[in-house]
Amino acid sequence: MxxxxxxxxxxxxxxxxxxxxxxxxxxxxxxxxxxxxxxxxxxxxxxAPFKVMEAVGTGLAANLISSDGRSSLVVENRSLVKTNKALSKPGLEAVQIVGVPTSASPNHHPTAKVRNQGYLATNALQDLGxxxxxxxxxxxxxxxxxxxxxxxxxxxxxxxxxxxxxxxxxxxxxxxxxxxxxxxxxxxxxxxxxxxxxxxxxxxxxxxxxxxxxxxxxxxxxxxxxxxxxxxxxxxxxxxxxxxxxxxxxxxxxxxxxxxxxxxxxxxxxxxxAKVETKPVAAGKEQTIESIIEDSESDSGEEVDEEEAEETIDSDMEYVVCINEDTLAVRDDSLEEILFRAERNETVLPVQSWDEKDAQKKTIDETEYTFIKVKFPERNGKNIGWLAQEYVRLEGQCPVPKAEKEEEQISTPVIPQGVIKNINSASCCGFPTVKRPNQSYLTGMRRFKAGRSKGRRLHAACDLYRVHGETAVSVAPGKVVNGLYKFYQGTYALEIQHPGGFVARYGELTGKKVSNMGAGKNVKLGQVVGHIGTVNSGCCKPMLHFELYSGTKKGSLSRKGNKFQRRTDLIDPSSHLRKWEKLEFGSGY
Amino acid sequence: MRKISSKHLLLLAFLLLLIGASLLFSKKGVSPVVSGKKSTTAATQVQALTMVESARTSFDSPTPNSSAAQDPTAKERRAQRSLETMSRLLAKAFAPNATMEQVIQELAATGQKPFTTRTGDPAAGRLTILRTKSPLPGTRYFHAQYFTDEQGKVFPQHMSFEFKPGPRSMQEAVQAATNNFRLGQATEQKSDFIQWNLDDDYVLWIKKKSAIDLEDDPFNAYDPAKDVGTVQMSVEMKIHGDAHEGHEH
Structure with missing residues (x-):
């Protein structure tokens, strides 16, 4: 559409x-x-049916009076309203709140929100022109x-x-x-x-x-x-x-x-x-709406699902401390003592306790806040405390941009220098583990196409046996399509699209997050993408489950309906891994 | 026989009164709801409104002072009901023709406040993660992942939740799974792990988590001092083979 x-x-x-x-x-x-x-x-x-509420003389707000005249809400200055002349009374305009200022600070009184209706004094309304x-x-x-x-x-x-x-x-x-x-x-x-x-x-x-x-x-x-x-x-x-x-x-x-x-x-x-434009326009680039829509077309090739739209957030499932300042106080269970200070954009995990409250209220400077219990996974020692809920947001919802951290790069692979244009380039690629696998990935149950469930399924990857916790690295430059997600028996996977469009899935990783590995992030050849994990059933040794796709198809890599349970451009990674292993380690299996 | 003086009787009556009063106040509990706000600003002419926020704020849980919360038997019963509810939800979610929207509706109907995030793109796969903000008592960290395949079909790749630690938690979870899924022989079984094939595409496994299992979770917050023994029930797409086919050691 x-x-x-x-x-x-x-x-x-x-x-x-x-x-x-x-x-x-x-x-x-x-x-x-x-x-x-x-x-x-x-x-x-x-x-025009739109007006701007701007109170004259007295202060920075006005009252939105209910139709029965019994109650009222505060309307912040420079709110946008829609008027209905047919319902207006002498001195009062019937309005509906259309937009509220984003710079509004917490108010002592109940504040009008979008879609609230009522009456405002006529002299508080200014022409939108x-x-x-x-x-x-x-x-x-x-x-x-x-x-x-x-x-x-x-x-x-x-x-x-x-x-x-x-x-x-x-x-x-x-x-x-x-x-x-x-x-x-x-x-x-x-x-x-x-x-x-x-x-x-x-x-x-x-x-x-x-x-x-x-x-x-x-x-x-x-x-x-x-x-x-x-x-x-x-x-x-x-x-x-x-x-x-x-x-x-x-x-x-x-x-x-x-x-x-x-x-x-x-x-x-x-x-x-905060930074007002999250995506500043490049200098000199003529920005027209048709070029903007054309540029974005490849990103939005599907219908908007109206029922889903309201609650679906375009973001990694990662919460951050969303503040303009550099730090924010983290409080103890009583909310009276400050334990330490969280940093702007620091990752947090909201706690869901079994039998304790994970939310409580506190009034500070005559304003009531809801505090929630969070954990700071990147900290050692004391790393659980309470933060004001309004400053804990999903990364995609926080307008304060996250500073790029220096990525960790293990070693520069010894491969021919040159631009990697696609999977068949002479300079493609690096091996996804930092040392040669402990066992051959070309034989037994570790090989691509090995039978599973009595042959009803086929293995879609090569399993590279290594050491639990050891780093896995990107085989080529690319862009993260999906950051860490739950994969199998307590392990995780992520997906990277590499030059020429080929896609690699790095599976059976631990949940230990690497910075700058979220969806949309660029990666370099040899950059650490995660850590090799072990499935929680105890069946198997630590391994990197490595899948490759040519990139000629669309949709998720996993799917039902074929023996591999994978997208139909799945390719056998064996020959590519052998080449990369030889380039990097000198010889291969 | 020694006579009881009126002084002693008065003292006894006073003690009985104290005991009665303490029992009475402990049953009332404390309301978590903050009501009322005083009007302080002179610049506006707003009439103060009594505003009651929804008692079930994000990540909220039953008030610890309520008598129901203190009664361990009642708590256990609630937790078991939650376990049944969530197991049933998982089973329904993987039934033929079940949709993500139905799962969301069911979570919403039970007051769990579902929400979703989305990453990826149509060319290389869109991933939708579904979680909840207000879990049922005794359960937590509901997590589901849906992918959109080549044909544009949305399907679940993983769905799980956790059940609180306890001496019988593992057995109770296994029982709930047995009640709600059509399960045959387990393909893997140990004291802390059990797995069944649901069909050619999916497995159901239940794991009693150790301290190592609680490490480095990118989605869930754990306290090793309290959360060892947490039981996780998961349905997800198969990757490995059955136990007897497993990887060579």
Missing amino acids: SGLSTVLSLAFLLTLSVSEASSPRYSWSDTKGFVPLEGCRIAPLSE NYVLEIKAGTPQTRKWLTSSRMTGTFWQLSLENDRPLSLLCSSGGTAKSLILFDVYAANQQEPIAQVGIDPKQISIFEKVQIHSVDEADQVLDSRMENPPENHRQSLVAGGKVPTVSVSSPLETIRNLPTKKEAPEVPALKLSD
Whole structure:
């Protein structure tokens, strides 16, 4: 489906480039992401249904009053709301919260969340035309679309003509839709990279936004460009009214980053302080939405499963300490004493105890936090303590980038120098164990295609007998496809795609993690990928279970339906291992 | 016979009162729920709301002070029920035509708060890991791995959970497996390990973990002082042969 939409979008864009020079147009769908538009016409609106909540005079928040008037929630300044004129009352607008500021700090009072509805004072609502929306990381549902299209960090402004917002009137299948039109800007472009029509009912893209005034947005965009323009972008200069309330500029937060700092006991997580663009655009590269979608097409070749989307997180199953500062206090069971300090992005394992609580609450500086029990697997000695839950996140959910650690490289294999283009290159490859296997991998049950289960299955690998805990190394440069996962009887495996597309599975490893071996990480020839393990049944000696695939097929390496229980481009690794063994150790079995 | 004075009677009554009061308060327990927040900020006109967070927060477990939690018999019964529930879930998960979504729904329906992560890509294999945040009492660290094959079919490659250590934990786990799976003769059997073939593709094994088994787990946190004897029940795709075919030693 995504492949089809790319073809359509490219075809559409080719037509568009001939007929007119305006930016490409898309609509946003909560389930399909960016969808190319055609056959729409522009029409002015009297008013856009979106407003920005910015309280005038009193403070930095306002009350969202429930429809029965009995209760209220706090709405943070510069939240995005959608209005419903039909339900409004004198002095009060009926609203639904669409997006909340990502820089909001913990509040003493119950805070309005996305999709909460109620009434806000009319004078607390400002025209969206005076602001620019910066799209942040998104929700689990929208993040994949934003990330794959690199729209995270772009700036959206209402398209205006004579100070009136514009809409796109589109008809499809007999139904007409009116979409609110936005111009989209990226850091290295002075002109909009696209126009996107927003259906007021499909607005998940705005759930995580940072709202800037027009002047602020110009400065933020300029700060990210190598050669910022001398004048304001013409399109971001608003002729309308300027907000009267002086609020702290997000730029102050960005510019005043501490260089090396110890966090207070429980720091407020200011996500705006973190690196805003997780994938900065290369200097000089023209970023257009069609090129972005085209580039990402190979990564998203399947339908979005709507039921799965809400809870599926694109990440390794690895939790980290997610903070901007360098360290965070780890507390004892009473939460009163500090045991030690965790480092930013340090790996943690949430504890699930049998009979004890693994979560408890504590109030610090009049704010209540939930603490959870965690273990620090990379530490020796005392390595279990309590951390505030909001700072323990899956690596893929943490906007603070992890610093690359120096990889451990055992020894430079003695092989002919030269670029490895594919598995048959003269310079391919290194042997996956650091010493010659203890027994031949070409005979007995260790060989490829050895019978299993009375011949009903066939062995899909060569088993390289070595020593428990000894390192296994990458046979060639490549990229990790899947990091450590459970493989067999208490051992683990990981998969690396090497030059030319061939894939190796390194199986029956211990669970001891090696740094920089997560999914998507690049590896070098000879780099340590893991440690040789032993299955927990006690049947067998420590071994590296080594599989090879040509890379001509798609899908998981394991599958059902053939005797190998493997993907159909499985190849016999024997001849390749013999060659590599001879290259590295001088002779082979 | 010596007479009991009124002074002694008063003392006795007072002691009885103390004993009664201590029994009464110990049964009530302490609520883990924090209720109410005071309005302190003058800048807003918000009316303070009483806010009760969900009692079952992530990684939460029954309050240790509750009488049910203190009664070892009740705890054991709960743990056994959990063992049965999880064994049954594993068996259903590997039935023909079972889907990952069904497993997720079942975990959600039992309040275990399932969630998934995803890595890989369609060209070289997408791996989805399913775990839970709120395990059933007496069990923990549910872990499932699903792959998407060449035909786009999603299938389970591994599924497991752990059962708490105890003098009869291994036997109870074996019994639960026998109750819920169609098991023939075990292909491997030792005091701390047992394995069956489920079919041509999968094995079921149960392992009583030693201190070495608890080392270097990339997903689960262990305390060697407390967790030796943890029992793991796993269903996973076969790699090796049956015991009699096993690797030469």
